[in-house]
Amino acid sequence: MDALKLYDDGHQWYVFGRDPEKPEKIIDTNQFLIVDGDRSILLDPGGIEVFSTMLASVLKYVDIDQVTDLFASHQDPDIISSLGMWDQILPKATLHASWLWEGFIRHFGMDNIAYHGIPDTGERLSLNNVDLEFIPAHYLHSSGNFHVYDPKSKILFSGDIGAALEPPGMPMFVDDFDSHVEKMRYFHERWMPSNKAKRHWLERVRKLDIEIMAPQHGRLFKGDDVNKFLDWFEQLEVGVATA
Amino acid sequence: MFDDSSHIAAQTAAAATISGHLYRASMIAKRMALAAKNSRAMVLRAGSKAAGLKVISDYFDELAGKTISLSHIINQSAISISQNSVRQWRTQSFLHNLSKSSTRIDQSKTDQLKPAMKVGENNLNGLADILQGELSSLNDQLLDIRQYMQSSNVVAVTFRLEATQTGEFQPLLESMANSIDGLSNEIKNHITFSQNQLAQLKVS
Numbered sequence: 001m002d003a004l005k006l007y008d009d010g011h012q013w014y015v016f017g018r019d020p021e022k023p024e025k026i027i028d029t030n031q032f033l034i035v036d037g038d039r040s041i042l043l044d045p046g047g048i049e050v051f052s053t054m055l056a057s058v059l060k061y062v063d064i065d066q067v068t069d070l071f072a073s074h075q076d077p078d079i080i081s082s083l084g085m086w087d088q089i090l091p092k093a094t095l096h097a098s099w100l101w102e103g104f105i106r107h108f109g110m111d112n113i114a115y116h117g118i119p120d121t122g123e124r125l126s127l128n129n130v131d132l133e134f135i136p137a138h139y140l141h142s143s144g145n146f147h148v149y150d151p152k153s154k155i156l157f158s159g160d161i162g163a164a165l166e167p168p169g170m171p172m173f174v175d176d177f178d179s180h181v182e183k184m185r186y187f188h189e190r191w192m193p194s195n196k197a198k199r200h201w202l203e204r205v206r207k208l209d210i211e212i213m214a215p216q217h218g219r220l221f222k223g224d225d226v227n228k229f230l231d232w233f234e235q236l237e238v239g240v241a242t243a
Numbered sequence: 244m245f246d247d248s249s250h251i252a253a254q255t256a257a258a259a260t261i262s263g264h265l266y267r268a269s270m271i272a273k274r275m276a277l278a279a280k281n282s283r284a285m286v287l288r289a290g291s292k293a294a295g296l297k298v299i300s301d302y303f304d305e306l307a308g309k310t311i312s313l314s315h316i317i318n319q320s321a322i323s324i325s326q327n328s329v330r331q332w333r334t335q336s337f338l339h340n341l342s343k344s345s346t347r348i349d350q351s352k353t354d355q356l357k358p359a360m361k362v363g364e365n366n367l368n369g370l371a372d373i374l375q376g377e378l379s380s381l382n383d384q385l386l387d388i389r390q391y392m393q394s395s396n397v398v399a400v401t402f403r404l405e406a407t408q409t410g411e412f413q414p415l416l417e418s419m420a421n422s423i424d425g426l427s428n429e430i431k432n433h434i435t436f437s438q439n440q441l442a443q444l445k446v447s
Contacts, residue, residue: 052340056347064355088337089359109333 001053003060004172006212006220007153011036011130015214016057018169022050028168029078030216032157034150035062036127041069041096042086043148043157044079044216051082055089064089069125070113071134072097073159073216074142075104084109096125096134100144118146135204137161139197147205154211161201162229163187164218174219177228183218185236192238202234251335255328257444261381261437262321268388268433269314275395275426276307282402282419289412295405296416303398303423310391310430317384321437324377331370338363382441389434395427 001021006013017030031054032043040062046054058067067090072080075097083105086093091112097105099117106115122134133149141160148157164183174180192198213221213229221229283304286296341360345353399420406416 052343053347055340056344059344059348059352059355063352064359084333085337085340088334088363089341089356 001050001057002172003057006214007150007155009153011127011152012061013150013153013155014061015172015220016054017172019050019053020168021053027078027165027217030214030218030220032214033058033061034127034130034132035066036130038066039068039127040066041071041125041127041132042067043071044073044159045070045082045086047078047081048085051085054082055085068093069127070095071146071148072101072105073137073147073157074098074145075101076142077108079216080105081108083113087111087113098142098144098146101142120144122146135208137197137201139192139194140201141191141193149208149210151209154209156205156208156210156213156226158213158215160191160216161188161233162213162215162218162221163191164215166218170219172220174221174225177221177225180219181232184232187217188233188236189238189240195238198233198236198238202230206230251328251332254444255325255332257440258321258325258328261440262318262325264433264437264440265314265318265321268430268437269311269318271426271429271433272307272310272314275423275430276304276311278419278422278426279304279307282416282423285412285415285419289409289416292409293405293412293416295408296402299398299402299405303395303402306391306395306398310388310395313384313388313391314430317381317388320377320381320384324374324381327370327374327377331367331374334363334367334370338367378441378444382438385434385438385441389431389438392427392431392434396424399424399427 001016001019003014003016006015012035014033014035015030016033017028019028022028026047026049029044029046029050031046034041034043042058070086070093072095080097083095087110094114094116095110096116096118099119102115102117118134120136120138122136125132125134130150130152133151135147135149137145137147137159139145145159147159147161162184164180165187166183210226211222213226279300283300286293286300289296338360341356341363345356402423403417403420406413406420409416
């Protein structure tokens with residue numbers, strides 16, 4: 001599994017993905033680790049199929065005791081079906097996810113980890129030196145959905161927004177926005193159900209100072225490409241399935 | 244050891260299968276209880292001609308009640324075994340994944356996984372001990388219910404014999420004896436199946 005350090009100034013952001021060992025038919029995912037001294041949080045730690053690779057990757061950068069928190073943007077299996085495994089290796093950790101999904105996410109197996117339900121309006125999580133913001137993104141695509149914004153690094157973890165469906169081994173960052181659009185179009189038209197929710201999210205996110213927008217699938221957006229994405233998403237009609 | 248997930252999967256499936264069969268046995272036991280109540284009513288209607296059947300009918304009613312209670316208990320035992328198996332399966336999968344991770348990292352990091360591995364192994368051993376106890380207890384309970392069904396077969400034979408003394412009630416009472424016999428055999432089939440599955444669980 002590839003790992004890339006996205007930020008390193010007092011605290012660190014890592015992205016893990018492009019796992020060559022993952023079974024062919026499961027969708028490729030990006031997992032993120034934020035390290036802030038003796039506390040670390042894993043964002044969308046992934047499905048059960050990538051657990052052993054993820055664990056080995058994470059331990060290259062932190063000790064196991066440093067992983068104190070997990071975050072799940074929503075309840076899907078590619079996001080958090082590895083929970084039953086993390087639950088046994090990180091019994092003292094806390095999982096932060098929408099209050100809406102607690103009873104559902106626990107189906108993945110959760111005997112030890114504490115569940116912290118994020119209220120619909122979002123909230124902040126203070127690690128050591130960084131305050132992360134859980135930004136509401138309801139109905140994009142899940143009915144209880146959050147993204148994570150770090151005002152120090154100016155990185156927005158945007159869950160399924162910005163995701164693209166591409167063959168394995170694609171680069172980590174968008175290098176040509178115009179040609180990348182077609183790789184994102186169907187995903188957003190089909191998986192995102194609500195234009196109203198999209199507008200609310202855009203209104204909220206345009207107020208943030210974003211250097212990197214980091215989705216859970218596909219490539220990350222940097223610099224001008226972030227605004228290009230927001231403009232493109234704004235004009236896109238979503239929720240298109242009619243059959 | 245950690246690659247033995249197919250064995251645990253088979254164990255989980257076998258325990259769930261036993262639970263399913265015992266549930267069906269408990270449903271049949273309910274029909275037996277109804278048959279017992281019918282036979283008692285018929286014996287009362289037959290009056291003095293069926294005086295000898297009253298004791299048998301009462302015994303049958305008691306047997307049906309005990310069978311229902313026991314089948315509920317053993318169904319719960321089988322469900323508990325099935326749940327325990329799933330926990331074992333999950334723990335084994337965790338240990339397997341941990342083992343895979345440890346081949347990809349430095350020795351110093353591998354040491355960090357050891358406490359979790361130890362806890363997992365202890366859990367697995369604890370679950371295996373619990374499972375052995377539950378299997379043994381389930382085996383005893385299945386033997387008890389088999390004993391009840393053998394008694395039930397004897398009741399049916401005696402019932403049929405006594406029915407010959409009841410004149411016009413004989414055909415009805417014989418039919419009831421056949422019903423008792425048939426239901427007992429149905430339950431016995433489920434018990435035999437469950438015992439065979441259990442034997443395989445214990446062997447593997």
